Amino acid sequence: MNGFIYAMVxxxxxxxxxxxxxxxxxxxxxxMSGAFASFFLMKVxxxxxxxxxxxxxxxLIAGILIGxxxxxxxxxxxxxxxxxxxxxxxxxxxxxxxxxIGASYxxxxxxxxxxxxxxxxxxxxxTNNTVFTIFGASVQTYYIVIFVVGVIMLVxxxxxxxxxxxxxxxxxxxxxxxTASLMGVNIDRTIAVTFMLGGFxxxxxxxxxxxxxxxVYTMGFTxxxxxxxxxxxxxxxxxxxxxxxxxxxxxxESFSVAFVNGAYIDVVAFVVLVLVLMFRPTGxxxxxxxxxx
Amino acid sequence: xxxLWRNAHVKRIATIxxxxxxxxxxxxxEGNGAEPTAGFTGSFASHVTFFGLFTxxxxxxxxxxxxxxxxxxxxVRYVNRSWSDRTHFRGQAVQAMTSMIQGSKRRxxxxxxxxxxxxxxxxxxxxxxHVITDNSWQTQIVQQILVYVLLAIGLNVVTGFAGLLDLGxxxxxxxxxxxxxxxxxxxxxxxxxxxxxxxxxxxPFAIALAxxxxxxxxxxxxxxxxxxxxxxxxGFGEIIYLFANNLFGITGGATGTNQIxxxxxxxxxxxxxxxxxxxxxxxxxxxxxxxxxxxxxxxxHSRVGRAWVAIREDEVAAESLGINPLKYxxxxxxIGAASAGFAGVVxxxxxxxxxxxxxxxxxxxxxxxLVIFGGMGSILGVVLGGxxxxxxxVYLEHSPPSGYNSQDLYMYLGALLVVMMIFRPAGLFxxxxxxxxxxxxxxxxxxDALLTNIGPHSRVQEET
Numbered sequence: 001m002n003g004f005i006y007a008m009v010x011x012x013x014x015x016x017x018x019x020x021x022x023x024x025x026x027x028x029x030x031x032m033s034g035a036f037a038s039f040f041l042m043k044v045x046x047x048x049x050x051x052x053x054x055x056x057x058x059x060l061i062a063g064i065l066i067g068x069x070x071x072x073x074x075x076x077x078x079x080x081x082x083x084x085x086x087x088x089x090x091x092x093x094x095x096x097x098x099x100x101i102g103a104s105y106x107x108x109x110x111x112x113x114x115x116x117x118x119x120x121x122x123x124x125x126x127t128n129n130t131v132f133t134i135f136g137a138s139v140q141t142y143y144i145v146i147f148v149v150g151v152i153m154l155v156x157x158x159x160x161x162x163x164x165x166x167x168x169x170x171x172x173x174x175x176x177x178x179t180a181s182l183m184g185v186n187i188d189r190t191i192a193v194t195f196m197l198g199g200f201x202x203x204x205x206x207x208x209x210x211x212x213x214x215x216v217y218t219m220g221f222t223x224x225x226x227x228x229x230x231x232x233x234x235x236x237x238x239x240x241x242x243x244x245x246x247x248x249x250x251x252x253e254s255f256s257v258a259f260v261n262g263a264y265i266d267v268v269a270f271v272v273l274v275l276v277l278m279f280r281p282t283g284x285x286x287x288x289x290x291x292x293x
Numbered sequence: 294x295x296x297l298w299r300n301a302h303v304k305r306i307a308t309i310x311x312x313x314x315x316x317x318x319x320x321x322x323e324g325n326g327a328e329p330t331a332g333f334t335g336s337f338a339s340h341v342t343f344f345g346l347f348t349x350x351x352x353x354x355x356x357x358x359x360x361x362x363x364x365x366x367x368x369v370r371y372v373n374r375s376w377s378d379r380t381h382f383r384g385q386a387v388q389a390m391t392s393m394i395q396g397s398k399r400r401x402x403x404x405x406x407x408x409x410x411x412x413x414x415x416x417x418x419x420x421x422x423h424v425i426t427d428n429s430w431q432t433q434i435v436q437q438i439l440v441y442v443l444l445a446i447g448l449n450v451v452t453g454f455a456g457l458l459d460l461g462x463x464x465x466x467x468x469x470x471x472x473x474x475x476x477x478x479x480x481x482x483x484x485x486x487x488x489x490x491x492x493x494x495x496x497p498f499a500i501a502l503a504x505x506x507x508x509x510x511x512x513x514x515x516x517x518x519x520x521x522x523x524x525x526x527x528g529f530g531e532i533i534y535l536f537a538n539n540l541f542g543i544t545g546g547a548t549g550t551n552q553i554x555x556x557x558x559x560x561x562x563x564x565x566x567x568x569x570x571x572x573x574x575x576x577x578x579x580x581x582x583x584x585x586x587x588x589x590x591x592x593x594h595s596r597v598g599r600a601w602v603a604i605r606e607d608e609v610a611a612e613s614l615g616i617n618p619l620k621y622x623x624x625x626x627x628i629g630a631a632s633a634g635f636a637g638v639v640x641x642x643x644x645x646x647x648x649x650x651x652x653x654x655x656x657x658x659x660x661x662x663l664v665i666f667g668g669m670g671s672i673l674g675v676v677l678g679g680x681x682x683x684x685x686x687v688y689l690e691h692s693p694p695s696g697y698n699s700q701d702l703y704m705y706l707g708a709l710l711v712v713m714m715i716f717r718p719a720g721l722f723x724x725x726x727x728x729x730x731x732x733x734x735x736x737x738x739x740x741d742a743l744l745t746n747i748g749p750h751s752r753v754q755e756e757t
Contacts, residue, residue, distance in 0.1 A: 023520045040329060085715045095714050097458055097523055098665060102710025105658060109704035114318070114332040116325035117700065221654075225531075228524060263539040270528040277517055277525065 002223075003250020004150030008205035009227030010234070010242035011157060012075075012198030018174040018237040019194050022093070025100035026078045027202060028224030029107040030071045034203020035210040035219060036111060037070035038063040039122050046123040059125035064149060064204050071203020072196040078103050079195040084188070112217035121214035128212075146208050153201055154243050160197070161239060170194055174237070222266055226253075229273035235283025244284060305366065310359045317355040319704065322696045341695075407673070418579050422572045431571040435643060437687045439578045440636045442679040445663040446585055446672060447632035452661070453670035453724075454598060455625035456605030457515070458523040460657050461530025464510070465503045465630035467537060467652035469637020471544060472499040474647050479552035482543050493558035496638050503634025504627040511626035515619055530657055538649040549648035556642045567642070574643045581639075582676075585632045590672050592628070601625060655703055662706045665713050668720025677722055 009031055016024040045059050082103040086095050128141050161167035169190045172180035181187050209223060226249060234245025249269060256268045276283060297303055321336025337352040422431060444466060451459045471480070473495040478484040514525045537544045556567040556577075567573050592598050600621045603611035608618050641647050667678020690699055713720070 023524060025523075082711050082714075086718075089718075091714070091718060093519055094452075094456060094458055095718050097520055098661070099711045099714035101460070101658065101661075102707045102714065105703050105707025106711065107707075109701065109707060110319065113698065113701055113704060114324040115329050116323075116327075118326070120326040225524070225528065232521075261539070264535060267532055267535060270525075270532060273528065274513065274525055277521055278513060281517070281521075 002209075002253065003247040004146050004154075005205045005209050005223065005246075006227045006230045006249050007243045007246025008150060008153060008201045008208075009224060010231035010246045011154070011239060012202040013228050013231040014234075014236055014239060014242040015170070015194050015198045017231070019170060019177075019191055020083070020096075022083075022096050023100075023228065024078070024195075024198075025097060026082065026104040026107065027075075027198070027227075028220030029104050029111075030075050030078070030199045030202040030220075031206040031209070031224055032108060032111065032215070032217065032220035033074040033206070034067035034071035034199075035206030035215045036115060037203070038067040038207040039120065039210060039215045041066045042123045042125060046125050048123075050127065051125055056126040060145065060149075063125060063207050067203040067207035068200040069203070071201075071206065072199040074107070075195040075199025075202070076192055078107075079192055083191075108217050108220065115217065117217060119214050119216040122210050124211050142212060145211075149204065149208060153204060157197065157201065158239060158243075166193060226266075226269040229269040229276075231283075232273055232281075233276050233283055235285040238283070238285050241283055241285035248284075306359070306363055309362050309366070313355045313359045313362070316358070317351055319701075319708070320694075320696055321351065323698060410673070415583065419576075422575055428571055431575060432643070433687055435571055435574050435578055436640065437690075438680060438683040439575070439582060440639055441660065441663060441683045442676055443578070443582055443585065443632050443636040443639070444660045445667070445675050445679040446582070446589060447629040447636070448660050448664050449670065449672065449675045450589055450592070450629040450632075451625050452664055453668075453675065454593060454605070455601040455622055456519070457622060457625060458519060459526045459626070459629075460523050460654065460661070461510075461526035461528070461533070462629070462633060462660055463652045463654070463657040464530050464533040465507060465633035466637045466640075466656070467533050468503045468506050468630075469499040469634035470641040470647045470651070471537065471637070472502045472634070473638045473641035474545075474550050474553050477554050477642075479550045479554075480543065480545055481541075492554055492556050492642070495556070495642065496635060499638045500631045500634040503630040503637070507627035507630035508623055511623040512619075515622040515626065527654065527657075530652075530654055534649055534652055534654075537652065544649075545647075547649060549646060551646035553641050553645045553647070555645070556638075571643070574639065578639050581632075581635055585635075586672060586676070589628075589632075593670075593672065597621065597624060658703065659706060662710055665710060665720060668723040671720060671722055671724035674720050674722030674724065678720065 009027065012027050012030065013024060016022060016027070041063055042059065045062065051059055078100070082099040083096065086099060126141055126145070131139050131141055131144060133139065161170055169180070169185045170193070172183065172185050173187055173190045173194075177187055180190075205223075206220070210219065213219075227246065230245035230249040231242045232245070233249060234241030234243065236242075249272060252272060253265065253268055257265065260268060318333060318336045322332060322339065324330065324332025324335070337350075337355065339351055340348050341351050341354055421434070425431060425434065444462065447465070448459065448462050451457050451462070474480045475482060476484055476495045476498050477492050510526075510529055514522055514529070517525060537549075538547050540546070555569075556574075558565050565573075567577070600611070600616045603614065603616055604618050604621055612618055640651070663679040663682055664675050666682055667676065668674030686702060689697060689702070693699070
């Protein structure tokens, strides 16, 4: 079920890669910021109370919104500070990677300084019960939440990029930025919007991820690396590929629990990443945000 | 309102004020999860004392900082405008500064000044233990400064010369340290041969093993494009950490080992035993730093160095000229790993223990900052940058200002990376080649490969 979370984070990587041909190393911090934002909101809204069913749903929606919005704002900030000045100067690719890594380090240590460096458990907006049992496996509320939110988010983003004017702009920039700008697409704005869309999904994913495990300033690193592997697995730059890769990686990881020592479970994603990059660097569905998306 | 926001002056003042606020919060007190606003409010409400002389409210300092910087930028702009040719002025200032550091641009003179510099540095390095006689300080100099400089000049070969972003460089350092433990029989794994008498052999052995691992890690990963390489090397760094932490029977697990003996050499007439006194370690490390400096700088201008530059600049073109990119990239990895392997030996044999938490990703980033700060590809720059930052870090650790926590270090280093990339991407003391590249890009006369690395960019220069 972590697959949906990987998919949502992978979307952020893939969209930025689509328009800039760059890996956004700071995406993990977007994920973390979204989680922290909704952590504080939940603390205010839920606290020690036990919410009713309606309240639960409302709180969840509020948490998703705040997580997404903060994720989008942080993504926009990263774009403005760490990417745009370099783009203006036509910096080489290495410079973008380094400034993104710097931004990532700055953000997470900044959060660690301001909000403490210990793991804080989140006030869950619902009580986690087994809703029903299927083939002997119990399905809990948490899984249903992730499933519903994940499907809604991914489908609406897919539609947004595929049909709206904004989405057309994004695809145009991904295909050929210079020509797109000649056709009247505002490149800077399109890139900013791309970062924000990816950031929104990343922030929401951060919230969903943090419900069972809580928040800590370093929480972004591992899920983000896995999501990146997922994006590469599906074919980076390809939205459907990111979703497919995320879900697939979630499944692979769940199965490998049976075979791999728990300490090495995080290595599985890396092995997948290295294998994919060596044998099929374009991923399962290929790199093509421009053409299909 | 929108018009006001579009105004360039308003924009600049707002940006400067924002930066001042961020700096104020960065240097302010810590917050925590229970009271998340404590850090922010405390940053503005509390007092700050300068050199024990005068005290001021922090928000006042932030305001003052904003005003000063705004006035400064305005006056600089005014001067520039009246100067008529701004780039000329700026170019002269930069030239004057760099020629002070590197000597004149003419090659013969340039070389001789460099030798003079080298000689002065060497004399200073040899004399240092007689100036700083405190043992704990001497240990700090070896462990916190020289080891980092060693690692930085190694990473400089990989990132600076060959242009490969390696985020798992700490892996080679770990291999060097663990090899020392292994060879000296401190690990649960039996040593490869009986060397209990001559632990000095750990040095060539660790260097060789680190280089071998460079080849082994490099062969599969170096086929990848630059950004993929960064993330895969990061992965390898983490994997090495996980292995060190979890393979209890081989590496000693999370507690590592603390059974490593001091270095010693017993070869016929040559007998020496390193011990608790840090000075012999200091000289050993300085000697190896000098050795690596000589090797790396002669490599830079050799056939191999030129091949690295060619690959860095345009891999396809380099390949069409008969250079095998994979071969030279793997070479860069292995050669860079050598100095990291030696750094591992120094750490392991002087501190007498190795534990996995030393070898985290943060360490790799720290080394990367040293390389970026000094100037990618410039050996002198990397050494100076490494010395500068690490001396500052040691100072911060020794006498932390109020509100500073040693874990904040990476926040500052991260911010430094971003700032360097925005304002001085070639580093403080750039190599001549990098400087030329940056100037070419500024003037728009760079070869296409340097300009079109990144997908979209508006070719319109920002009007300031």
